[in-house]
Amino acid sequence: MRLLLVEDDLILKDGLERSFVKSGYAVDVISDGESANKLLTYQEYDVIVLDLGLPKLSGFEVLKRLRSRGANTPVLILTALEDTQNRVKGLDLGADDYLTKPFELAELEARVRALIRRGVSGGSAKIGFGGLTFDTTNRQCMAGDIALSLSAREIALLELLILKAAKVVSKTKIMEHLCSWDEEISENAVEVIVSRLRKKLLIFGVEIKTIRGLGYLLAKLENN
């Protein structure tokens, strides 16, 4: 899943980024409100972590403009201001969650996971597809009580496909969700990841269908 972190504190920024990357997110970091606003006009994210105290354009303003463009991307607001007034203002503007500094890393991660879940699967931690169950909390995929042995890339791809249910996901979209700016992979790399994951899923009756020229979609295997 692709995450945007808007934060100007240098130390916090680095720590959060490293931690999110380690958890398997594709993370982009930006440190002022104006750039964030511009970026959000054309780049979609699965979740945004937004500090309120930003240079150039406040977090409030970034959020307001994002919502006024009709985007419903989940936003978690991060701030030093503890008073209720700002909390209310943030939620009124369309924030989905709110965390005041100082906070525990684990709590932030849990809330981010919850936001992604809420947006896609109606809040439940486990999503089923065919004979598979995907657990978004520890990012593991189970078939019955067997845990599939998948690599990080494979899990990221499966997560995306399973969250998009039976919709076509283009190679470009896959590239966007698996990689942040500084990484860049070829279309062929996506094909390779698909090929490897496909092989592992087939055993469990789940198929990755190719829609030529458009992308891939997850489907239950038809037996006949």
Added chain:
Amino acid sequence: MRLLLVEDDLILKDGLERSFVKSGYAVDVISDGESANKLLTYQEYDVIVLDLGLPKLSGFEVLKRLRSRGANTPVLILTALEDTQNRVKGLDLGADDYLTKPFELAELEARVRALIRRGVSGGSAKIGFGGLTFDTTNRQCMAGDIALSLSAREIALLELLILKAAKVVSKTKIMEHLCSWDEEISENAVEVIVSRLRKKLLIFGVEIKTIRGLGYLLAKLENN
């Protein structure tokens, strides 16, 4: 959909063209204002991407003359001039959107899509016909919750027919919409594409009628 790109910067021109072609547009490129103006007197487009800083005739002038001929083709202005004055001037002259360089490719594409949608279907991304729903955003056609498996050409043709609702569309018009100059296909090729699409649509109660000597039109199948 057919797109005209008026741009004199060599590098930008090439990049944009390649990207639009990849997205499935039929793209014509022209690099000076005078030729653009001349071309626009006889060739219709679905959307025009227009640079302001052009040799021979400015983008402003091209736009002004286009509008004075009564054409309401959506126009997106592209420019290095960032000041508000020019933005206002452009919009006053009848531009539909405005983007200042440097910009991200993805943003330009998103805005072009938005313009096409706005122009044709009143802003909604989905258009229905009979039992079919055509999603202009991700260029997919659904019958209920089944996605039709259509090739790129078939989708392009269906898009055109469905946008023109129950009006007759001539073979020449179809050729214009599916191809830019450098590609050229025969009338027979159109017949073949129609034949293939027709077969697939029949199952879903939608018929492509032939109006001999005039063209084709989309109709709901009458059962008797």
Added chain:
DNA sequence: ATCAAGCTGACATGAAGCTGACAGCTAGTC
């Protein structure tokens, strides 16, 4: 009946996609 317009099955070609092999990289272990 004649002829042009249109239809469609068969085929060739090239692009899109697949996958085994390989090599560079990372993390863990001693």
Added chain:
DNA sequence: GACTAGCTGTCAGCTTCATGTCAGCTTGAT
């Protein structure tokens, strides 16, 4: 530091599929 195992991207050669052309047919107007 050196060794190992596993992950992951690139490449090359292969397969699959979309699409234009052609040929021979059907349809419809006069």
